[in-house]
Amino acid sequence: MNLDCLAQRLPDGAGQGELLDALTRLIEDADEIVVCAHTNPDGDALGSGLGLSQLIEARWPDKHVVNMLADNGIEVPRIYAFLPGADGFVHPDGYRFIPDLFICVDLPSADRLGNARGVMERSHATAVVDHHPAELPFADVQLNRTSAAAAGVLVAEYAARLGVPLTSAMATNLLCALVTDTGRFQYQNADPEAFAVASALVDAGANPADVALHVYQSFRQEYLHLQALVLGRVTTFDRGRIAYSYCQLSDLQRTGARQDECDGLVDIVRTVDGAEVCLFLKETEGGKIRGNLRSKGVHDVSGIAHAMGGGGHRAAAGFSATGSIDEVLDVVLPMLRALVDGGPADTTFMKALRV
Template sequence: AVARRSCRIVCFDHHPAREEFAHIAIRRPEAAAASVIIEEFLSFCNIAITPEVANCLFCGLVTDTGRFQYQNTDPESFCVASRLVAAGAEPARISLEVYQSQRIEYLHLESIVMGRIRTVADGKVAYSFARAEDLARCGVSTDECDGLVDLVRSVGGVEVCVFLKGLDDGRVRGNLRSKSAVDISGVAATFNGGGHAAAAGFTFEGSIEDALDAVLPLLTALVRGEASEGDDAAPAA
């Protein structure tokens, strides 16, 4: 709605795009977070960063780098983080509110997803899922459970993973992650999705079972360095 009312649109982003929607786009896919680009732009323009703005930018940096644990974490990330803390960002408060204040309903869903984690491709590919009825029963929104992919990602020995969640309209949203040098962005693009080499997503027209049947062979082929589908990617019950 804001974009429709605007005479000019400026986009700051670190995601690649198939086509631009903004009149001016500042896009750096190599940046760890959009917060990095915005902080450096504000600094370049000598625009003072208030503590409130610093908290917002630091939150974006922390979540996009997985608390500075993902492969995209680089020296620039820490330099920006340092300047944001100097400007008034509160790392402890952000950690408490983002990572240590989960609703009990979310934790109940988390336990369901954790119990469904399975691996294929000799333990190199992990997957799990939450059905739309799981979200409804637990009282969790679809936006709220995006972080559940990190549960699947945390399995030892896994190189790539996928977390699927059912949407109210019958489609399936897939979140892909890579813990290695394997680039999963091409798998997302296969389903008209997008993202980075280590973090991408897509929307699938069909059931969760259909989505698993479609995506697991591609992920198996990736970790095996193959151009064709793997032979043991059938999902477990």
């Protein structure tokens, strides 16, 4: 499928064509452009950001486009280091300029910009290209299409609208975005559009086997030992409808696994037969607990993430909380039980735990 076919499949940018044109005007008015995704970047954050910056450079070679990580002092997670352009990210504390345009990708809230928030705030103009449910708009051009399986889908759609042929580098980045956000095309968001875009990306030179090799078949032994610990702790309750597990900082020390390797652990929990909703808790430096929620069916877990001060999609959401893993379980498990049983949640302790 070529880009023309893709443009036909996405005739009006699924209703967002005017916003894409508004984004074009912001880009045309800018010289210095920063593209940045959310803190703790995943495959969609990195892939869609790199794909978008490469698209802008292809269409407007005179623009200076900078890819920024939201956090100071972090590296691109090693499984994503193969992405074309991944070696070119800058950190907020190493960037002294005032951008004409700051584009957030895969980011529903300025809160998740981490250290890059100050760079956005000093930018002359701002834009969002995202597929999370819109929270409070925080940019001049706010494109949130929740039906898109990944932010990378919106970037592919933008390329089609601009009529810019995808390079194999762009296609690889966008395919990584799509593969990871759909859980290898296994989640509920793996819709016809996701497959149509994937087809166009493979046509343009992306190699699915190569993406899979780096992202899913290149784990360090230390990480696999951590996986074994997390697997050993999988617990179900409410007749197996709820499953959870967790990872403590001491587990990292014990196995030698690294914090940035832990993002896929929630997917272990969701493999439990019969589990309708899943929770994975990860203890992080500074006494915070990062929570990942997943729904395998009809339940919408985003409300619980919101109640905990986080956000996300109905089938995949997250939050941060203070307290111990046990304390967070004491708060979130009753909410999950209320969700699957249809009853009211006990949120008595929520305020105390919110960050």
